[in-house]
Amino acid sequence: MAEKWKQAFEIFTIGFGMVIILMIALSLITEYVGKFIQKFEAKKKSQSGEGK
Amino acid sequence: MFKFITGFSMLDLPHVIMILVGLGFIFLALYKKWEPYELLPIGCGMILANLPFTGITTQPGPGVGPAQAGVLGILLKYGLYQWTLLPQFIFFCIGAMTDFSPLIANPRAFILGAAAQLGIYFAFLGAVLLGFSIPEACSIGIIGGADGPTTIYTTGVLAPHILGITATAAYSYMAMVAIIQPPIINLLTSPEERKIYMKPMLRPVSKLERVLFPIYTMIIVVLLIPKSAPLVGMLMVGNLFRESGVVPRLTETAQNSLMNIITILLMLAIGASMPAEAVMHPRTLLVLLLGLLAFAFGTVGGVLMGKIYCKISKEPFNPMIGAAGVSAVPMAARIVQHLGQKENKQNFLLMHAMGPNVAGVIGSAIAGGYFLSLFMK
Known part of the structure; x- marks a missing residue:
């Protein structure tokens, strides 16, 4: 029984921790990719505006 | 005679x-x-x-020829228990139907979606406490993800003997979100917090962002948790089909015809997985109770994280939005919108709530993938 509880507690902490960490990582990546693309598209827009 | x-x-x-x-x-x-x-x-x-x-649920196998196997038995065996094809394809279709723009526009919503997975792990511990085996406890906990296909796939692999109950609990509680969530949200938030006004519009999201999102999400999540590929991988492939814009016929098929066909097959099979011998057992009531607790604790986790955001955010933040992190797309987001409007007629929280709502789908698929990785070789 003690062994089962040890395993369950491990699954709880590692599993929930993994969900939190992975989602924080995805949040940061999405934020930075978004900022990069917005900058890139603004630059592209201004360059095409200059061309005209 | x-x-x-x-x-x-x-x-x-x-x-x-x-x-x-x-x-x-x-x-x-x-x-x-x-x-x-x-x-x-x-x-x-x-x-x-x-x-x-009837013999309609007789599964093909040794000594059971094609003529003896029943149509629902064939669906059960190949769709759910042995090849688990149906829930994986449902995930592909859901990906083709889901717009992740509210999440891309507000990536903080990922964390609300993660916090709302608390219910999965609380119900898991509760199930272990009540004497269920670890694979059974994982299958019961995943009901808290409020995501039918994740529940079906995880239970189909880990504990197929309780599949009918966990799947039915997941879909029934999703239908009852409007009954389960409001009292918990009202209990955890003050009227002042529920009144907090948020600007209704999120920033526009470019096509390039929407195309890149499923690609990097799939690669990162599947690299870290390879067994989540049938869930997160299929979800993101479906979403890439949608956002690419170059395969409109395939996307349309996935959103409509394929989704409808698989829904018919999958739901009939789930109903067929509940003969009296498998369900009429005191443990069934415990599974239903734990599933309800999982839903409730998921809402608690999301709202508590929403309250933390409310305290630390520079912009006004309505903590109710966290409750939408339990997925149950789009019902949980609609509940938040409804409660927000009830307290403050100016408030349109739907788009803000859709972010954690779709993040919850990814979160529960990650949780399911983690459970599977513990037992699948």
Whole structure:
């Protein structure tokens, strides 16, 4: 029984921790990719505006 | 003679009860409009599985030739238990139907979606405490993800003998989100917090962002948790089809025809997985109770994280939005919108709530993938 509880507690902490960490990582990546693309598209827009 | 050639001789009380439960599901679908696309075929499958002498749920196998296997038995074996094809394809279709723009526009919503997975792990511990095995506890906990296909796939692999109950609990509680969530949200938030006004519009999201999102999400999540590929991988492939814009016919098929076909097959099979012998057991009530607790604790986790955001955010932040992190797309987001409007007529929280709502789908798929990675070789 003690062994089962040890395993369950491990699954709880590692599993929930993994969900939190992975989602924080995805949040940061999405934020930075978004900022990069917005900058890139603004630059592209201004360059095409200059061309005209 | 009549008695022996008809099914009446084998019709015992447990089967009659299950037939009545099936009729109850059909009633809820028809007259209450509770998840009719799911509960109607589940109810029909349940009735067919409990009518005696039909052989309709007989699975093919050694000694059971093609002529002896029943149509629902074939669906059960190849769709759910052995190849688990159906829930994986549902994930592909959901990906083709989901717009992740509210999440891309507000990536903080990922963390709300993560916090709302608390229910999964609390119910998991509760199930272990009540004497369920670890794979069974994982399957019960995942009900808290409020995501039918994740529940079906995880239980189909880890504990197929309780599949019918966990799947039905997931879909039933999703239909009851409007009953389960508001009291918890009201209990955890003050009227002042519920009144907090947020600007209704999120920033526009470019096509390039929407195309890149499923690609990097799939690669990162599947690299870290390879067993989540049938869930997160298929979800993101479906979403890439949608956002690419270059395969409109395939996307349209996935969103409509394929989704409808798989829904019919999957829900009939789930109903068929509930013969009286598998369900009429005291442990069934415990599974239903734990599933309800999982939903409730998921809401608690999301709202508490919303309250933390409310305290630390520079912009006004309504903590109710966290409750949408339990997925149950889009019902949980609609509940938040409804409660927000009730407190403050100026408030339109729907788009803000859709972010954690779709993040919850990814979160529960990650949680399911983690459970699978513990037991799948």
